[in-house]
Amino acid sequence: MTASAHMIELRDVTHAYRTKAGPLPVLDRLSIQIPENSFCAVVGPSGCGKSTLTRLVSGLMRPNQGEVWLHGQRVTSPRPTVGMAFQNPVLLEWRTILQNVLLPMEIVKSPMSKAEATERAHHLLDLVGLTGFAEKRPSELSGGMRQRASLCRSIIHKPDVLILDEPFGALDAFTREDLWCTMHDLRAEEPFTCLLITHDLRESVFLADQVVVMSGRPAHAQYVMEVDLPGKRSLDDLYSPKAVEMLATLRHQIQVAQGRTVDDTAEAKA
């Protein structure tokens, strides 16, 4: 086994859950490579093991077989260089927004002083459009605002790797598009490697450098698409012919993954 040159690499990862009815295989020889500072979106049919993937990469779970590599090291347990955000923003109701954002700093040993961390928290809150909400309680914020705060929390400790498990899934369409742009702003500000799990093909094309389509369960990487929309992306780019074509391809691949149609792209291209 050789060390991985990629920031995130999964090699032939196979995993099954134990259930009453016997083992339930979710991942079957899944391999994904994500270079440093790039953004990878993973899409796939429901229940294909996308969330399992995040738990494996974050070290919350270990695969039955195969290897997960982060930053050239094998993942065997959770590590503080990872940030996570979920569909449910899980803010702690008894803390202010600022205290919520600073939560990881209480766990992770960081060269940042408390004052620096607080300053950074305020800066991140400004960046995601939560200026003036630092001292509010989560219950005073809307769903979209909570998710923004949760994003700030996931990167406050300057993680190398950000894992997003459908963080925009429960939001309304406009808020979601807003947050997509916020993600681009955050990445422009400070680079990180990102693994995004999503159901939304437009989201994957707009945000990612690489889109991985997972097959139905047990899942492997069925299709990998490089997204080369050059320059700073705007929402209008999603309506360019190039993007529309990419979306059509992805949609087709999802249908293949769902088993509704056979993969005929190879023939069509030939």
Next chain:
Amino acid sequence: MNDTLRKILAPLLFIIGILAFWEWIVWYKQLPDFRMASPSDLIPRYIRFWDLFLIKSWETLWRTVAGLGLAVIFGTLIGMVMGFSRFAREGLYPILVGFNAIPKATVVPIVALMFVGQHDFNTVLIAFMISFFPIAVSVSIGLSTLEPEYRDILRSLGASNFTIFWKIALPKTLPEFFGALKVAVTLAFIGTNLMEIVSPHGRGLGDLFDSGRISADYPLMFAVLFALAALGIVLFYVVVFLERIFAGWAERNPG
């Protein structure tokens, strides 16, 4: 009307109203005081026995608080064990339910025999036994229903189980804990008085109640009930006050 004023005036108004109705109905029906004492009968008792009321109230109060304190400590510990370990939860639940189903009035004579003469200890023990159940149950439910994402945000950073408990599970359980504590307060008073009345040993408001019964001083018995109610209200609002401080975040702003 402003908020604070209403919070003080409204209960006062209702108390005065109920007392007035009571006074009226005793007068109207011309009930003798051995059937129903009226509020105006109580005042002479408080004046005559004020020192006894103070001493006995204190005896009742400290033993109730001590029993409640034990209930908080052991109830929380049992709740923690049950909240974190499914094995312990499934094993302990029927035992706890069975224990709680035993009428504590039947336990009093047994405890009195077990620890003969240890009146304060026995009283605290009964107050504890009757009040720890809701605390244990609520803490265990609070902990076992913690959403996995809450755990994961800290676990993914490499936090220890203790850190997760201290920073997330414990504060998140506080509202349930205080809800149970409010129930436990009144239960603990029942426990203390059970011991004082079922196994008389010359201490507490239960003893004063018993003296009233033996000497056929019915208004005194009513007066003791009022003193107990007053103590219960005071302790209840102490808990409400603590809840504001430690779990005030769980309260939604009205409107």
